[in-house]
Amino acid sequence: MTSNFGLKMHDRPDYASEETESFLPSATPRKPRRCSSAVVGNILLCVALVLTVAVTIKQHFQLKRLGGSGSYSSGFETDFLLSRAVVELEEVAFTGGLLYHDNGTLYREIDETKPQYVGQPGPHIDKAWEDLMSALEVVIEGKEAEESEIQGKTIQEPDGNSYRLSLDVYHSLHCVNMARRAIDDDYYHRNGEGEKVNRLHVEHCLDYLRQTIQCSGDLTPLYYQYSEFRGRGFPVWGQKHTCRNFGRIHQWALSRHRDQEEGGPHHDH
Secondary structure (H helix, E strand, O other): OOOHHHOOHHHOOOHHHHHHHHHOOOOOOOOOOOOOHHHHHHHHHHHHHHHHHHHHHHHHHHHHHHOOOEEOOOEEOOOOHHHHHHOOEEEEEOOOOEEEOOOOOEEEOOOOOOOOOOOOOOHHHHHHHHHHOOOOOEEEEHHHHHHHOOOOOOOEOOOOOEEEEOOHHHHHHHHHHHHHHHHOHHHHOHHHOOOOOOHHHHHHHHHHHHHHHHHHOOOOOOOEEEEOOOOEEEEOOOOEEEEEOHHHHHHHHHOOEOOOOOOOOOOOO
């Protein structure tokens, strides 16, 4: 009786065929593996994270280049988005400085080529302020309202498609005019006409202007010269200041001004 235990593996008649079959390609093609939804989701998440980081880094360096959160010349993040496009710088020599006549009397320098906003009250001064405040409120509508993302931040007009707001420069100007009228309260309320100036309103305006001035932090130097009449140093007026072109801002606001509609929202400043 012959035993198979003495045969080596390669002596087995079926070994060669098994070995060959294990290395030959299968006659039946394999189906391609499908990526699971979890894998696809992870890939998309990684791509989104990379894009988010890239955008964040880009914005960081843009803000750093502009001085943190924008600049005086290009607009700050706190400036109304749509109005930043009209920001333009110019140098302006302030007027209205105090000077002395040869006889020692004090007077205020007046540029008669420009509108007058202070002085003895009268129709010409009131008209100048009326023109200046003609864009106190603006209405943003349609596509501009969407671009500025203003919805939910201010009151909506009755048409349901536009929103009302004020640029802060006009509120500050309103406060200057309020203080001016308080000085000449007797003139503006002669014969009991009009509403008396509310002291609380004036105090609000003065304190608001204080904050506005401190916020702007104008670093233009104010030089001094010796005044014989005063016996000490006296300011040299007329230094040029770097300003935002108010004419451009005013035209932008005027083009979006709309009077309050009957039955629409009413608000004070």
